[in-house]
Amino acid sequence: MRLVLYNGSPRGRISNTAILLDHFIRGFKASEENSFELMYLNQVKSHQDFAEKFRNAQAAIIAFPLYGDSMPTIVKDFIETLGTKIDSGKTPMLPALGFIIQSGFPEAIHSRYIEKYCEKLALRLGTRYIGTVIRGGVEGIQIKPLFLNRRLFIAFSSLGRHFGVTKEFHPIITRKLAGRDKMSALGRFMFHILKMTGLADMYWKMNLKKHGAYNRRFDQPYKPAL
Numbered sequence: 189m190r191l192v193l194y195n196g197s198p199r200g201r202i203s204n205t206a207i208l209l210d211h212f213i214r215g216f217k218a219s220e221e222n223s224f225e226l227m228y229l230n231q232v233k234s235h236q237d238f239a240e241k242f243r244n245a246q247a248a249i250i251a252f253p254l255y256g257d258s259m260p261t262i263v264k265d266f267i268e269t270l271g272t273k274i275d276s277g278k279t280p281m282l283p284a285l286g287f288i289i290q291s292g293f294p295e296a297i298h299s300r301y302i303e304k305y306c307e308k309l310a311l312r313l314g315t316r317y318i319g320t321v322i323r324g325g326v327e328g329i330q331i332k333p334l335f336l337n338r339r340l341f342i343a344f345s346s347l348g349r350h351f352g353v354t355k356e357f358h359p360i361i362t363r364k365l366a367g368r369d370k371m372s373a374l375g376r377f378m379f380h381i382l383k384m385t386g387l388a389d390m391y392w393k394m395n396l397k398k399h400g401a402y403n404r405r406f407d408q409p410y411k412p413a414l
């Protein structure tokens with residue numbers, strides 16, 4: 189199978205999307221006849237070329253982080269480029285199209301609306317919709333020790349292995365990756381405790397300090413001047 193993968197994170201090669209795709213590809217490559225090409229949508233000037241590669245593939249996956257309950261602008265820009273490149277009536281044998289959406293918030297419900305958009309997009313492009321893999325709670329994987337990410341990475345690699353054989357996202361792995369749409373009552377209670385200890389904010393405070401923005405965290409730049 190000839191697969192094209194698009195990494196839709198503005199962080200490109202150092203993104204969480206890149207890490208998850210890396211594990212997916214490891215599994216996908218287990219079938220020797222499979223080949224793939226991975227493109228970074230933060231290379232905006234190459235979108236026309238990337239869209240051309242789409243037309244010549246057998247399957248395509250667009251993977252991106254959830255941004256503002258939707259997608260980064262570079263992903264939307266690429267989708268619009270795809271739309272202009274493809275005349276769904278005339279372009280024969282478009283690749284099947286799937287999506288991977290990962291987010292900071294742990295609950296899958298945040299990605300459910302954009303999932304509907306992805307399905308509709310595939311339909312409008314005239315491709316077969318493979319499905320959408322949703323995974324929450326991904327921000328922070330780069331600072332977690334490996335043993336805490338192990339199950340996640342194995343799941344992505346198994347997903348890729350299955351995809352490499354069937355051109356489908358494994359339904360059980362997909363369901364497990366998404367987890368619950370909303371936190372359980374116990375989960376909410378634990379999170380409440382975590383918030384009270386200040387631990388829930390630790391990561392964000394660390395990043396604010398790293399970027400010299402900690403003292404400006406209550407700024408309201410869009411507040412109308414009185």
Ligand SMILES: Cc1cc2nc3c(=O)[nH]c(=O)nc-3n(C[C@H](O)[C@H](O)[C@H](O)COP(=O)(O)O)c2cc1C
Nearest residue numbers: 197203204205253254255256257291292293326327
């Ligand atoms: C500008 C911006 C907007 C974001 N919006 C959301 C959001 O609406 N919901 C959410 O769960 N996470 C949101 N996140 C968190 C990212 O989805 C999350 O950190 C993701 O793992 C980043 O992946 P990446 O490293 O591949 O870019 C946002 C992050 C940024 C920088």
